[in-house]
Every structure is written in structure tokens, then in C-alpha cells.
Amino acid sequence: MSDNQEKKLDDLIKDTFAKAADNVTPPSVQAEWEKFEQKYGHILFANEEDTPNQKENNLVYIVKPQDNVYQRPKGFSNTNRTRVRLTAIACIAAIIFGLFMIKPQSASALGKWFIQIFTKKSGETTEFIQRSVTKEGGNTGQYIEIDKQELSLEEARSQVPYAFLVPDYIPPYLEQRKIYVEKIGEIYSVALEYYQESNLIISIIQKKYDSVYTNSTGYDTDDSLVNKIQIGNYPANLVTFKDGSTKLVWNDQSLFYEIRGVLNKDEIIKIAQSMK
Amino acid sequence: MLSKEPTKPSEPSDIHASKEIAEKLYLENYDYIHRTASVLLQDKFIADDIVQEAFFKAFKNWNQLRDIGKFRPWLSTIATNLCRNHFHKSKREIPIQDIHEADHNTNLEDNVLSKLEGDDYIETVLRSLGYDDREILMLRYYHELSNKDIAQHYQITIGATYVRLFRAKEKFKKVYAKIRREG
Numbered sequence: 418m419s420d421n422q423e424k425k426l427d428d429l430i431k432d433t434f435a436k437a438a439d440n441v442t443p444p445s446v447q448a449e450w451e452k453f454e455q456k457y458g459h460i461l462f463a464n465e466e467d468t469p470n471q472k473e474n475n476l477v478y479i480v481k482p483q484d485n486v487y488q489r490p491k492g493f494s495n496t497n498r499t500r501v502r503l504t505a506i507a508c509i510a511a512i513i514f515g516l517f518m519i520k521p522q523s524a525s526a527l528g529k530w531f532i533q534i535f536t537k538k539s540g541e542t543t544e545f546i547q548r549s550v551t552k553e554g555g556n557t558g559q560y561i562e563i564d565k566q567e568l569s570l571e572e573a574r575s576q577v578p579y580a581f582l583v584p585d586y587i588p589p590y591l592e593q594r595k596i597y598v599e600k601i602g603e604i605y606s607v608a609l610e611y612y613q614e615s616n617l618i619i620s621i622i623q624k625k626y627d628s629v630y631t632n633s634t635g636y637d638t639d640d641s642l643v644n645k646i647q648i649g650n651y652p653a654n655l656v657t658f659k660d661g662s663t664k665l666v667w668n669d670q671s672l673f674y675e676i677r678g679v680l681n682k683d684e685i686i687k688i689a690q691s692m693k
Numbered sequence: 694m695l696s697k698e699p700t701k702p703s704e705p706s707d708i709h710a711s712k713e714i715a716e717k718l719y720l721e722n723y724d725y726i727h728r729t730a731s732v733l734l735q736d737k738f739i740a741d742d743i744v745q746e747a748f749f750k751a752f753k754n755w756n757q758l759r760d761i762g763k764f765r766p767w768l769s770t771i772a773t774n775l776c777r778n779h780f781h782k783s784k785r786e787i788p789i790q791d792i793h794e795a796d797h798n799t800n801l802e803d804n805v806l807s808k809l810e811g812d813d814y815i816e817t818v819l820r821s822l823g824y825d826d827r828e829i830l831m832l833r834y835y836h837e838l839s840n841k842d843i844a845q846h847y848q849i850t851i852g853a854t855y856v857r858l859f860r861a862k863e864k865f866k867k868v869y870a871k872i873r874r875e876g
Contacts, residue, residue: 426862426865426866427834429865429869430830430833430834430862430865431834431835433815433818433819433865433869434732434830434831434834434835435834435835436812436815437732437815437816437819438728438729438731438732438835439728440812440815441727441728441731441732441737441740442737443723443724443727443728443731444727444741446719446720446723446724447720449719449723449741449744449745450716450719450720450723452745453719453745453748453749454712454716456745456749457745457748457749457752458712460753461715461749461752461753462711462712462715
């Protein structure tokens with residue numbers, strides 16, 4: 418199309434729309450304003466009573482303030498707020514799921530890991546020790562009867578269905594020995610207690626488990642010192658407390674051992690190594 | 694024809710008299726907006742409602758207007774958007790008949806674009822255009838917006854605006870030529 422034709426077309430369109438607009442007969446403006454005021458005036462227009470501070474503030478203001486309507490603080494819009502909430506929930510779910518996926522699946526391992534979280538949370542003052550014995554065929558969720566009695570060594574050996582150990586070495590100042598056998602369901606626990614003038618000095622506990630056993634203990638490292646040592650072929654934890662008492666914990670293939678008492682480090686290790 | 698000069702900016706301090714200012718703006722702009730809505734919608738009675746709603750929205754969102762001198766273009770935009778929404782919701786479109794028959798005649802001779810006598814053709818042309826073409830031509834030739842302003846209005850690129858405008862003009866030319874040919 419030539420420039421001339423282009424201009425002609427522009428003029429024609431302009432003329433057509435101008436005529437179309439001129440041909441419209443709007444209603445009376447004043448009457449429409451009255452209708453408008455009647456319909457929307459109470460929503461829109463401020464009056465002096467409603468906005469006493471308006472002039473002082475010198476605001477550009479034409480709309481009546483909606484005092485009774487809660488105004489959300491500026492920030493996220495409703496849509497954005499919902500999006501943020503959903504994102505936060507998704508992130509939390511992803512983190513929880515991720516933690517379970519990257520950590521070991523067995524309960525005992527998860528337990529250790531879980532407690533280690535709190536170890537770190539409480540700073541460097543807590544140490545966690547966990548020992549476990551695992552065998553197949555354990556039962557859970559049953560009612561268990563507890564039966565505890567004091568026996569002689571021979572009686573204990575005849576009653577307890579496994580060969581528990583007795584230390585060859587005991588400090589010579591300990592005068593008295595008591596043996597307690599505790600039966601918890603099908604589990605036998607043997608406690609050898611050594612006394613000096615009726616005061617309990619050493620307690621040696623041995624337990625045998627038919628299934629999974631996990632023992633977890635937390636120590637405040639401000640009050641105790643944990644050393645990893647070796648008893649025979651098995652790793653052990655030696656805990657030395659500020660009050661002078663010690664505790665030694667270890668296990669072999671089937672038994673769990675714990676020696677605790679008012680003993681120095683060398684004596685408690687000597688007792689443990691003498692157990693036969 | 695009505696003056697398309699925008700309302701003279703009022704002094705900010707005057708705006709306290711909110712109702713008076715609103716009335717002034719309403720009275721100054723009502724005709725212009727009503728004519729726009731009537732042409733776009735091709736229905737005077739619907740235009741009445743749309744115009745009232747446009748003023749309501751404008752006053753309600755008054756704090757979004759940065760320059761009171763631009764009240765008229767701002768109100769026009771609100772009104773145009775309301776018209777478009779209404780039109781597309783109601784899907785009220787006049788069928789265009791036999792426009793394609795005129796396609797082979799679009800290499801128009803000068804006399805085809807010469808003005809028709811009277812105003813009878815106007816309604817037919819506008820109705821035959823379809824809403825979207827009618828709106829963009831209205832913005833360009835009645836509101837006299839630049840291509841840049843039209844691009845802003847539709848939130849499209851200037852290139853896309855040229856294309857839309859070109860197609861709308863071509864459509865206008867075909868419709869007009871057909872009416873002229875049929876006498």
C-alpha cells in the first residue's frame with residue numbers, strides 16, 4: 418500500500434471511530450454522578466469525622482479508610498505466603514526423609530546416631546557409649562516376670578544356664594562376697610558383689626541375651642573420663658569418675674560385662690583380666 | 694467531538710476535599726469514558742454499568758495513581774480492561790459474514806477508501822471488526838496512544854503491537870471495502 422493509501426486508511430479509521438464516539442449519547446452526567454454517589458459513596462468517600470488527622474498528614478487521600486477491616490502487614494501476599502508455607506513444609510519433609518535415607522536402617526544404629534545429635538547439642542560435656550549383642554530369634558512385647566535371689570556360687574552355677582565368669586583377683590581388703598541371680602523373663606543376670614565392712618565396693622554384672630541387646634549410656638565429660646581399652650580380644654570402655662569410682666564395660670560373643678566400684682584404673686583392669 | 698485533553702492536574706493540597714475532587718473528575722471524564730465503552734461494547738446500557746464500575750475502581754485504588762494529571766489515561770485503561778473482560782466473559786461477538794470474499798480485492802484502489810456518505814456504515818464496520826481489533830484501533834485512533842503506549846497497555850512488545858495493529862487495519866480495510874462495494 419502506498420503512503421497515500423496508508424494515510425487515507427489512517428484518516429478513515431480515525432474518522433470512523435470519532436464519528437462512532439460522537440454518535441453515542443451518554444446519559445446525564447449529573448444524574449449518573451448521583452447514582453454513583455448513592456451506590457458507592459458510603460464505601461469510597463471520607464468525611465471529616467472519620468479522618469480527623471487527614472489534613473495534618475497532608476495525604477493524597479480520596480478513599481474512606483476501612484478501619485474495621487484488618488489490613489495485612491505488607492510483605493508476602495496471600496498467594497506468596499501459601500507458596501512459602503508449602504515450600505517450608507516440603508523442605509522439612511525432605512530433610513527428615515533425607516536423614517533417614519542417609520543413616521543406617523537398623524534401630525540400634527539409628528539410636529546411636531540419634532543420641533549423638535544430642536551429644537553435639539550439649540557441647541563437649543557428654544560422651545555416649547553404646548554396646549550391643551545381636552543374635553537371632555528374640556521375642557519382644559511379652560510380659561516379663563522378675564525374680565531375684567541371693568545364691569551361693571555353686572547354686573548360682575547350677576541355676577544359671579550359661580557359664581558366668583568369676584575373677585581370680587580381688588583386692589585383698591574386700592572381705593565379703595554376695596552373688597545375686599536375677600531372672601528377667603528368660604534372661605539371667607548374675608551380680609557378684611564385694612563388700613568391705615558392709616559397704617559395697619565392687620559390683621560385677623554379667624548378662625546373657627538370646628537376641629538383640631543394646632546398652633547405651635551417656636556420661637558427662639566434665640565429671641568423667643572415658644578411655645577405650647582392650648580386655649582380652651574385646652574392646653572395652655573404662656570410665657573414670659571424679660569421685661574416684663570407675664566402671665568398665667565390655668562384651669564378648671554372648672555375654673555382657675560390667676564392673677563398677679571404688680577402684681583405681683589399674684585394679685579394675687586387673688579384675689577384668691582375671692575373670693575366668 | 695469531545696476534547697481529549699487530560700484533566701488539568703490538581704494541587705495535592707486540594708485533594709483533601711476528596712468527594713469534591715472525585716465529583717470533578719467524574720464530571721470531566723464521564724462522557725469520554727462512556728463513549729469509549731459504548732464504541733467498544735457496541736451496547737450503551739452495558740457501557741453505563743461498566744463506566745460506573747471503572748470510576749469505582751479508580752477511586753478505590755486512588756493511591757496507585759502517581760500523577761493526578763494522568764487520571765484520564767489511567768481511567769481509560771481501567772475501563773478498557775473492564776470492557777474486554779466483560780466482552781470475553783459474555784462471548785458476545787457479531788459474526789463476520791463473507792469477509793473472505795473481499796480478500797482478493799484488498800489491493801484497494803484509491804476510490805475504495807474514499808469516505809462513504811452518512812454514518813450508516815459505521816456500526817456495521819465496527820461490529821464486523823470483532824472486539825480485539827476494535828479495541829486496538831480505538832486505542833490508536835481515538836485515544837491517540839503511541840505504539841509504545843499500546844504495547845504497555847497490552848504488556849506486549851512494540852513489534853507485537855505493530856503486527857496486531859497491522860492486522861486490525863487490514864481487517865478494517867476489508868470490511869470497509871466490502872460495505873462500499875455492496876453499496
